[in-house]
Amino acid sequence: MTPKAIGWAAVAALLALPVSAQETADSVAPEAATAGAFAGASDAAQAAMRAKAENRPVEAEDWMVVAANPLAVEAGAEVLRAGGSAADAMIAVQTVLGLVEPQSSGLGGGAFLVWYDAASGELTTLDGREAAPLAVTPRLFQDESGEPLGFFDAVVGGRSVGTPGTPALLEEAHRRWGRSPWPSLFDAAIGLARDGFTVSPRLAGLVEGDAERLGRFPATAAYFLPGGDPVQAGDTLQNPAYAQTLQMLADKGAAGFYAGPVATGIVQTVQGAPGNPGVLSAVDLALYQVRERPATCAGFRSYDVCGMGPPSSGALTVGQILGLLDHYDLSALGAGDAGAWRLIGDASRLAFADRGRYMADSDFVPVPASGLIAPAYLKERAGLLAGDDALPEVTPGNPAFDHALNRADDESIELPSTSHISIVDGQGNVLSMTTTIENGFGSRLMTGGFLLNNELTDFSFRSHRDGVPIANRVEPGKRPRSSMAPSIVMQDGRPVLAIGSPGGSRIIGYVAATIIAWADWGLDIQQAISLPHAVNRFGTYDLEIGTGAEALQQDLEALGYEVNLRDLTSGLHGIDLRDGLKGGADPRREGIALGE
Numbered sequence: 001m002t003p004k005a006i007g008w009a010a011v012a013a014l015l016a017l018p019v020s021a022q023e024t025a026d027s028v029a030p031e032a033a034t035a036g037a038f039a040g041a042s043d044a045a046q047a048a049m050r051a052k053a054e055n056r057p058v059e060a061e062d063w064m065v066v067a068a069n070p071l072a073v074e075a076g077a078e079v080l081r082a083g084g085s086a087a088d089a090m091i092a093v094q095t096v097l098g099l100v101e102p103q104s105s106g107l108g109g110g111a112f113l114v115w116y117d118a119a120s121g122e123l124t125t126l127d128g129r130e131a132a133p134l135a136v137t138p139r140l141f142q143d144e145s146g147e148p149l150g151f152f153d154a155v156v157g158g159r160s161v162g163t164p165g166t167p168a169l170l171e172e173a174h175r176r177w178g179r180s181p182w183p184s185l186f187d188a189a190i191g192l193a194r195d196g197f198t199v200s201p202r203l204a205g206l207v208e209g210d211a212e213r214l215g216r217f218p219a220t221a222a223y224f225l226p227g228g229d230p231v232q233a234g235d236t237l238q239n240p241a242y243a244q245t246l247q248m249l250a251d252k253g254a255a256g257f258y259a260g261p262v263a264t265g266i267v268q269t270v271q272g273a274p275g276n277p278g279v280l281s282a283v284d285l286a287l288y289q290v291r292e293r294p295a296t297c298a299g300f301r302s303y304d305v306c307g308m309g310p311p312s313s314g315a316l317t318v319g320q321i322l323g324l325l326d327h328y329d330l331s332a333l334g335a336g337d338a339g340a341w342r343l344i345g346d347a348s349r350l351a352f353a354d355r356g357r358y359m360a361d362s363d364f365v366p367v368p369a370s371g372l373i374a375p376a377y378l379k380e381r382a383g384l385l386a387g388d389d390a391l392p393e394v395t396p397g398n399p400a401f402d403h404a405l406n407r408a409d410d411e412s413i414e415l416p417s418t419s420h421i422s423i424v425d426g427q428g429n430v431l432s433m434t435t436t437i438e439n440g441f442g443s444r445l446m447t448g449g450f451l452l453n454n455e456l457t458d459f460s461f462r463s464h465r466d467g468v469p470i471a472n473r474v475e476p477g478k479r480p481r482s483s484m485a486p487s488i489v490m491q492d493g494r495p496v497l498a499i500g501s502p503g504g505s506r507i508i509g510y511v512a513a514t515i516i517a518w519a520d521w522g523l524d525i526q527q528a529i530s531l532p533h534a535v536n537r538f539g540t541y542d543l544e545i546g547t548g549a550e551a552l553q554q555d556l557e558a559l560g561y562e563v564n565l566r567d568l569t570s571g572l573h574g575i576d577l578r579d580g581l582k583g584g585a586d587p588r589r590e591g592i593a594l595g596e
């Protein structure tokens with residue numbers, strides 16, 4: 001059965017089946033040829049691929065790691081097996097992902113990390129988001145007449161590159177929670193970069209689809225299009241420049257990235273980008289800092305859903321959706337019921353309306369964060385969902401705040417790329433980290449063996465509307481609003497689920513629906529992740545093409561929605577901690593869960 005073949009009828013049937021019978025129901029195969037591409041993987045990794053193909057979670061007792069590529073997962077598993085912490089394992093996973101899944105995340109990007117500390121019982125969130133260079137102006141993404149640039153005219157080249165945050169985040173996580181020697185955490189990625197790794201079907205397909213843009217810059221073209229042709233699945237690809245950069249990080253820490261030859265390479269590449277140069281400078285790199293922020297938590301049923309607050313809109317918007325739905329009984333409706341998806345879709349539209357008006361980098365604009373997820377505010381907004389049909393119109397609400405909020409609605413464009421890592425270590429620490437270079441292959445600029453982000457295009461291209469400022473406008477030093485929603489779900493003060501996904505602003509819908517499927521519909525973590533997607537952000541209902549979600553089309557149209565069938569390529573990676581460890585990896589991508 002193909003990955004698209006799970007149906008709503010099957011989901012409903014699954015919900016009605018006793019747990020012991022569920023394993024014989026519909027299965028979801030991994031992305032085409034994935035297993036073949038990782039034929040050299042360990043027995044455990046092969047077993048994990050089979051589990052995903054059979055739509056079963058991977059089970060373990062002590063530790064678990066879930067990420068987007070088996071080579072990266074195996075690097076993390078090796079660290080955990082040797083007694084390393086979740087933070088140590090994350091460094092190994094991230095550095096390998098930057099090689100084998102370079103289109104999604106890497107040293108040239110940024111990330112948000114949510115950490116549960118088993119010893120203290122505390123949650124911490126770290127903001128390693130890219131920052132706008134000090135020399136940007138509000139007109140960064142506008143033409144001479146003040147009109148917004150076309151998206152890819154802005155993305156491709158130096159203009160969109162923000163100061164990378166990921167290397168500083170790796171160092172900060174290790175400083176706080178590391179147990180393994182720092183240099184050892186780079187061994188796996190350095191070895192694979194020097195000796196070569198096998199190009200996966202997903203990477204090869206994306207290179208082929210983006211060959212024209214990748215071909216515009218000589219360093220990028222030489223790596224991804226050697227001799228002028230796209231790398232092919234199964235090719236062995238070496239990246240000695242990346243090995244050298246990693247060795248610099250291993251030897252000197254983040255200072256080896258933010259100063260010296262790596263930093264010089266970044267600045268020259270951005271400022272010298274042919275046709276579309278940027279303004280990122282050595283000063284921006286030298287000033288970059290990771291920020292600790294308070295975790296943002298919202299109540300849903302008996303859980304607290306916790307994650308990354310501003311500059312991400314992730315936890316606030318997921319929290320609003322779930323907080324609105326907390327007033328409705330979704331378990332009585334079930335996953336195959338269009339009425340459930342009316343509630344989920346319109347809760348999401350209400351939350352996205354608030355997101356567009358209020359959410360941005362709170363170091364630069366006042367954000368009514370606690371007002372947006374205050375129970376009284378959500379209860380009042382939930383009343384808007386009490387009807388039977390799609391809401392004809394959705395407008396932002398008025399959350400409580402002690403500051404004037406004269407804002408215009410945002411129009412940021414976000415296209416999906418990004419990657420999510422979930423890890424539990426042998427001490428019970430939990431890490432949930434979403435990591436990105438923004439669009440697939442970021443700015444398409446490459447230096448030091450890694451791609452540079454295009455994160456600045458997560459800002460609104462317009463700064464004002466009719467003279468009223470937009471919260472997420474471009475400002476020097478500001479961090480662009482994100483949708484990344486790395487989450488840890490707590491119950492009675494204990495972590496019970498780590499989850500997150502790539503997917504641009506659809507990340508929010510993917511994460512919220514997975515939590516609903518797991519909490520309200522009783523799906524295990526793998527089934528919840530595999531559930532066909534139905535996502536509504538701004539009014540149109542997106543249904544995952546070729547899946548059982550299509551069966552909702554008629555009913556949703558009858559409720560008043562415009563419906564669009566399309567690919568919805570999430571990359572959900574989760575760990576359920578309620579009874580041992582159970583991991584799930586998204587069948588829409590190449591990742592696996594591994595644990596012992």
Ligand code: GLY
Nearest residue numbers: 438482483484504
């Ligand atoms: N660039 C994807 C995000 O930050 O949401």
